[in-house]
Amino acid sequence: MRDTIIVMTHTIKERLMKKSFIISNLIMFAIIILMFNIPNIMEKTKGDETKDVLIVDSSNIFENSLSTLNSMGLEYNFLIENNSTSDEDIKNRIDNKEILGSVTIFRDGKDVKFNYVVSEIGKGPDPKVLQSLFSKIIFNVEVSKLNLTSDQLGSINTQVIYDVKTVTGEEAPEISFAIIILSIGLFFAIYFCAYQVSAEVTMEKTSKIMETLVTSTSPKHIVLGKTIGTGIVGLIQLLATTIVSLISYKVFAEGKSTLDFLDFSQVTPAIIIAAFAYFILGYTLYAFLYALVGSTVSKPEDIQSANAPVAMLSMFGFYFGYFTVIFAPAGMMTKVASLLPFSSPFSMPFRMMMVTVPTWEVLTSVGILIVTIILVIQISIRIYSAAVLHYGSRISIKDLFKLYKQK
Amino acid sequence: MGLKVENVSKSFESKNAVSNISFEMNEPGVFGLLGTNGAGKTTTIRMILGILEKNSGNISWNGKSVTRKNVNFGYLPEERGIYPKTKVGQQLIYFAKLKGMKQKDAEESLKYWAKKLKIEEYINTQAEKLSKGNQQKVQFLTCVMHNPELIILDEPFSGLDPINSDILKNVIKELISEGKYIIMSSHQMASIEEFCDDILIINAGKTILKGNLKDIKNGYEIKKIFVESDEKIDDIINKLGLTIITNNENEYLLEINNIEKAEELLKDIVNQGIRVKKFELVKPTLHDIFVEKVGEDK
Numbered sequence: 001m002r003d004t005i006i007v008m009t010h011t012i013k014e015r016l017m018k019k020s021f022i023i024s025n026l027i028m029f030a031i032i033i034l035m036f037n038i039p040n041i042m043e044k045t046k047g048d049e050t051k052d053v054l055i056v057d058s059s060n061i062f063e064n065s066l067s068t069l070n071s072m073g074l075e076y077n078f079l080i081e082n083n084s085t086s087d088e089d090i091k092n093r094i095d096n097k098e099i100l101g102s103v104t105i106f107r108d109g110k111d112v113k114f115n116y117v118v119s120e121i122g123k124g125p126d127p128k129v130l131q132s133l134f135s136k137i138i139f140n141v142e143v144s145k146l147n148l149t150s151d152q153l154g155s156i157n158t159q160v161i162y163d164v165k166t167v168t169g170e171e172a173p174e175i176s177f178a179i180i181i182l183s184i185g186l187f188f189a190i191y192f193c194a195y196q197v198s199a200e201v202t203m204e205k206t207s208k209i210m211e212t213l214v215t216s217t218s219p220k221h222i223v224l225g226k227t228i229g230t231g232i233v234g235l236i237q238l239l240a241t242t243i244v245s246l247i248s249y250k251v252f253a254e255g256k257s258t259l260d261f262l263d264f265s266q267v268t269p270a271i272i273i274a275a276f277a278y279f280i281l282g283y284t285l286y287a288f289l290y291a292l293v294g295s296t297v298s299k300p301e302d303i304q305s306a307n308a309p310v311a312m313l314s315m316f317g318f319y320f321g322y323f324t325v326i327f328a329p330a331g332m333m334t335k336v337a338s339l340l341p342f343s344s345p346f347s348m349p350f351r352m353m354m355v356t357v358p359t360w361e362v363l364t365s366v367g368i369l370i371v372t373i374i375l376v377i378q379i380s381i382r383i384y385s386a387a388v389l390h391y392g393s394r395i396s397i398k399d400l401f402k403l404y405k406q407k
Numbered sequence: 408m409g410l411k412v413e414n415v416s417k418s419f420e421s422k423n424a425v426s427n428i429s430f431e432m433n434e435p436g437v438f439g440l441l442g443t444n445g446a447g448k449t450t451t452i453r454m455i456l457g458i459l460e461k462n463s464g465n466i467s468w469n470g471k472s473v474t475r476k477n478v479n480f481g482y483l484p485e486e487r488g489i490y491p492k493t494k495v496g497q498q499l500i501y502f503a504k505l506k507g508m509k510q511k512d513a514e515e516s517l518k519y520w521a522k523k524l525k526i527e528e529y530i531n532t533q534a535e536k537l538s539k540g541n542q543q544k545v546q547f548l549t550c551v552m553h554n555p556e557l558i559i560l561d562e563p564f565s566g567l568d569p570i571n572s573d574i575l576k577n578v579i580k581e582l583i584s585e586g587k588y589i590i591m592s593s594h595q596m597a598s599i600e601e602f603c604d605d606i607l608i609i610n611a612g613k614t615i616l617k618g619n620l621k622d623i624k625n626g627y628e629i630k631k632i633f634v635e636s637d638e639k640i641d642d643i644i645n646k647l648g649l650t651i652i653t654n655n656e657n658e659y660l661l662e663i664n665n666i667e668k669a670e671e672l673l674k675d676i677v678n679q680g681i682r683v684k685k686f687e688l689v690k691p692t693l694h695d696i697f698v699e700k701v702g703e704d705k
Contacts, residue, residue, distance in 0.1 A: 003505055006501070006504050006505055007505070010501050013497075014490075014492075014493060018492070204490075207488050207489065207490065207491055208484075208486040208487060208488030209488035209489060209490055210488065211458075211482075211484040211486055211488065212482070212484060212488060212502065212546070212549055213505075214458050215456050215458055215480070215482045215484075216502050216505040216506055216549075217475075217505045218475075
């Protein structure tokens with residue numbers, strides 16, 4: 001135990017003191033802060049840009065009712081004109097930054113059409129939004145001519161609302177951008193932290209330090225200390241990223257309509273705890289697999305090919321968990337993915353954010369994962385102990401079986 | 408008491424790496440483990456240290472099995488290795504702690520040994536920035552800093568310049584005087600001859616010679632003589648049917664089959680009135696014994 005703690009402390013110190021580690025984390029935090037500041041930066045770069053949009057209805061098709069556009073909560077100021085304006089005039093006004101864009105309305109047979117000109121694509125109101133609003137306004141104009149009673153008007157405006165529920169009364173889930181970000185983030189956190197273990201083990205082999213190390217303590221303590229140490233550093237990183245993200249959100253982005261897609265309302269404290277628990281379990285599983293493959297390599301050029309099977313397994317686990325949840329959050333395949341140990345760390349937290357998962361399923365998933373981890377730890381330590389002193393060509397899968405049997 | 412290796416064997420699949428090797432170290436000193444590349448020296452060392460499981464035989468230290476718990480040992484492997492990006496002091500303290508030392512004791516020991524091996528100024532330097540010789544000294548410290556009873560040195564002098572080699576030799580002499588048990592494996596026969604009392608030569612995993620180095624050398628027949636004369640003596644040498652190994656002006660190193668031939672040669676030279684400046688019966692060196700024994704075995 002003492003040796004495991006010494007190796008663990010050494011691993012943590014080494015990783016935290018590394019310049020590359022400090023710099024890459026600072027860059028990551030800067031990117032997070034920058035991302036949450038994008039709306040502010042956009043607003044700043046806009047400066048005192050005009051919000052005026054010219055609407056030309058020379059035939060008065062809308063019968064002077066277009067002014068209602070200004071009371072519909074859009075961030076633009078609509079200037080309504082009923083005199084025809086030349087294209088040249090519109091262009092000049094846009095170039096002189098008097099207006100942001102112009103909408104020219106005309107009739108084409110029975111249809112009402114509009115030409116939309118803006119200073120550059122992406123600026124000004126969304127044309128689809130304008131189309132919808134114009135349709136509503138013209139509908140109201142035409143209906144008002146029918147002299148209907150308010151009840152009749154109400155029945156014409158009846159809206160169809162839907163609500164999907166399961167037979168158990170559970171509401172249909174919605175996938176938010178925040179959930180997708182968290183799921184992908186969890187995968188990358190597990191993948192990269194576990195990969196570090198392989199890189200560390202291979203570094204110790206290629207720098208020939210291994211022989212000194214295994215005569216100083218047992219391989220069991222080395223692999224346990226290294227894995228726990230790297231995992232703690234990963235947790236610190238994950239925690240720091242979460243804190244920086246939350247603070248950045250609170251300070252720079254809360255209440256900004258442009259960040260509405262980042263709706264964290266489905267991310268409850270229970271889900272955060274589950275995500276951290278599955279991070280620890282998922283990391284442990286993949287870290288020991290990476291320690292195993294890392295110990296079979298003695299040349300840096302062999303690292304990629306040796307890691308490939310574990311990388312493929314984690315990719316499969318992630319995609320299997322991710323897509324089954326996206327397409328059928330309560331389907332049978334999703335349940336399988338959230339129980340399978342290689343996909344459950346990615347699938348279960350994602351699934352929990354989407355639907356209510358019975359406690360027994362969560363406990364079963366965690367139980368299967370823990371049993372698998374114990375087995376993988378035993379196999380990894382045994383192969384690691386035999387393989388760390390092997391130098392030369394990379395150990396084949398056939399040789400791995402022999403090493404496992406060998407004392 | 409001491410280290411006892413009895414009939415130890417190890418095979419990898421069908422290949423015998425080490426077959427029935429036995430030796431003992433009953434008192435402090437240096438034991439020489441010799442052999443060609445791939446002879447089985449490292450396998451034997453790894454079995455002694457318990458990092459490789461033996462197939463058969465017994466290895467004990469003071470009657471107990473050799474484990475980290477029972478023996479405080481230090482090992483300098485042939486494959487030199489250090490953490491390249493880690494500071495010298497940091498990694499030495501890490502290894503000392505793994506070998507059971509407390510932080511404070513490890514720091515004190517580091518100070519003592521760094522001064523002794525003249526690497527104090529590099530304590531806070533990343534190991535990769537050190538010269539090869541200094542890196543080797545750092546690794547030597549990982550082997551001795553925790554004051555081990557049993558020290559195994561695999562090629563300790565390879566890659567060291569004469570000055571650093573002398574520093575290390577003095578440290579080894581001190582360790583011997585402190586009563587340490589040292590196993591030294593080396594290809595440099597002069598170093599083995601300088602330090603070792605007992606030796607074991609292995610070839611293809613088998614023992615081909617073992618025992619006290621002085622006894623072994625005394626037991627060997629003298630097969631070379633060195634003669635330095637005033638004149639050339641090639642005619643006398645040819646007449647007696649002797650083989651010239653080297654000849655430089657009037658200096659001859661000759662191979663002889665028996666000591667009588669040497670006496671005959673000296674008599675003939677004197678009878679011909681040639682003045683003899685030097686006439687020496689050359690004792691076999693460890694190098695000669697090694698080459699002969701390994702050659703015979705092949």
